[in-house]
Amino acid sequence: MMGTNVILAVGALVIFGTFLSSSNHLMTVNTQIAEQNEYYITAISLGQSVIAEAKTKFFDQKVVGRTIPLTVPDSLSVVLGRDGVLEAIPSPDTLTTAAPYSSTNPGYVSTYKFNDVDDYNGYYRLVNTPRAEGYQIRTKVQYTSPSYPDSVRLTPSFCKRMSVTVKSPFIPDSIIIAYAFTY
Amino acid sequence: MSGILDVICSLVISGIVLVMIVTFNGTIAEHAGAQTVRVVTQTNLTTACDMMEFELRKMGYLVPLGYDSVITYADSTKITFKGDIDHNGSVDLVTYAFDPSITSNANKRTHLLRRTFNGSQQIINVGIIKLKITYYDSIGTQITQNPVTSTKRIKSLRLSVNGESTVPFISSDEKYLKFSPGVYWERTIKPQNLN
Numbered sequence: 001m002m003g004t005n006v007i008l009a010v011g012a013l014v015i016f017g018t019f020l021s022s023s024n025h026l027m028t029v030n031t032q033i034a035e036q037n038e039y040y041i042t043a044i045s046l047g048q049s050v051i052a053e054a055k056t057k058f059f060d061q062k063v064v065g066r067t068i069p070l071t072v073p074d075s076l077s078v079v080l081g082r083d084g085v086l087e088a089i090p091s092p093d094t095l096t097t098a099a100p101y102s103s104t105n106p107g108y109v110s111t112y113k114f115n116d117v118d119d120y121n122g123y124y125r126l127v128n129t130p131r132a133e134g135y136q137i138r139t140k141v142q143y144t145s146p147s148y149p150d151s152v153r154l155t156p157s158f159c160k161r162m163s164v165t166v167k168s169p170f171i172p173d174s175i176i177i178a179y180a181f182t183y
Numbered sequence: 184m185s186g187i188l189d190v191i192c193s194l195v196i197s198g199i200v201l202v203m204i205v206t207f208n209g210t211i212a213e214h215a216g217a218q219t220v221r222v223v224t225q226t227n228l229t230t231a232c233d234m235m236e237f238e239l240r241k242m243g244y245l246v247p248l249g250y251d252s253v254i255t256y257a258d259s260t261k262i263t264f265k266g267d268i269d270h271n272g273s274v275d276l277v278t279y280a281f282d283p284s285i286t287s288n289a290n291k292r293t294h295l296l297r298r299t300f301n302g303s304q305q306i307i308n309v310g311i312i313k314l315k316i317t318y319y320d321s322i323g324t325q326i327t328q329n330p331v332t333s334t335k336r337i338k339s340l341r342l343s344v345n346g347e348s349t350v351p352f353i354s355s356d357e358k359y360l361k362f363s364p365g366v367y368w369e370r371t372i373k374p375q376n377l378n
Contacts, residue, residue, distance in 0.1 A: 052371035
């Protein structure tokens with residue numbers, strides 16, 4: 001009789017232990033999600049920052065210094081990417097203190113070397129924030145249809161889509177942010 | 184004899200269960216606290232940053248042509264600019280300034296952000312540790328001068344905010360962490376109305 005009681009009690013203990021264990025796991029996962037949220041917020045802001053940086057540039061190398069706007073897209077760059085050695089930058093592009101920057105005012109090379117949106121095609125930036133290191137930002141620029149920016153066009157058009165992918169060692173997946181630049 | 188053994192076994196098992204419950208309760212309380220601190224910090228900081236971004240984007244809005252510059256003062260922690268922020272037809276003067284002085288917050292690393300809107304000052308206490316504003320000219324070249332003397336050159340800016348909870352908090356199971364819950368936020372802003 002005593003044996004049965006003890007077995008029942010031990011069984012109840014096991015069930016209770018399993019419940020506690022799963023509850024603990026749930027809390028750990030919750031905490032993990034809340035902690036990851038911090039890195040998601042930063043990753044999104046870093047991705048949007050690159051897009052906003054590209055917004056300060058010309059639409060295309062062929063319109064740099066142009067006073068009369070183009071009316072047809074045929075004369076825009078066919079190959080998207082950096083134009084010549086003057087726009088060559090280190091990969092990854094990290095915060096630098098080299099001229100024109102200084103130790104008190106570091107910056108990215110892309111901000112002064114790139115002059116048009118598609119220079120960011122194939123661009124790779126590595127960002128270390130004060131709270132977490134190793135945000136990898138990669139960008140891709142493609143021509144797209146102005147009326148359907150999700151499409152891809154192999155010929156020049158007045159719309160370029162920039163897709164920014166941000167990865168961090170602290171988040172399980174990567175974030176993709178896209179923006180359509182129009183001329 | 185078997186009755187005594189039964190009682191002893193029951194006491195031992197109930198003791199174990201009690202310890203488990205107490206530990207579980209403590210864990211729940213701590214995790215709930217941590218969760219609250221994290222969510223409040225993240226929400227506060229992103230809201231403050233969104234608000235700053237909204238107003239910075241509107242700088243120059245409805246400012247008549249002929250003004251020397253929409254931005255009247257700009258350094259790495261303070262910016263003063265004009266714009267019809269509340270869209271009431273009159274040009275407003277807005278200042279955002281990071282105040283590095285020590286606050287009464289429990290987390291002594293955190294500081295205040297001061298927002299002045301047409302002379303009336305508001306204190307934003309959301310746990311900002313560091314705020315940095317970087318300025319760029321029309322072709323995206325960083326203006327390294329601090330403060331910027333020729334504010335007319337500024338065409339875009341990058342806002343970097345590093346924040347933590349105003350109450351220091353590190354969970355007992357995360358002793359390896361160096362910082363309290365917080366968030367780093369960065370945004371490049373290109374106001375459409377900078378003349």
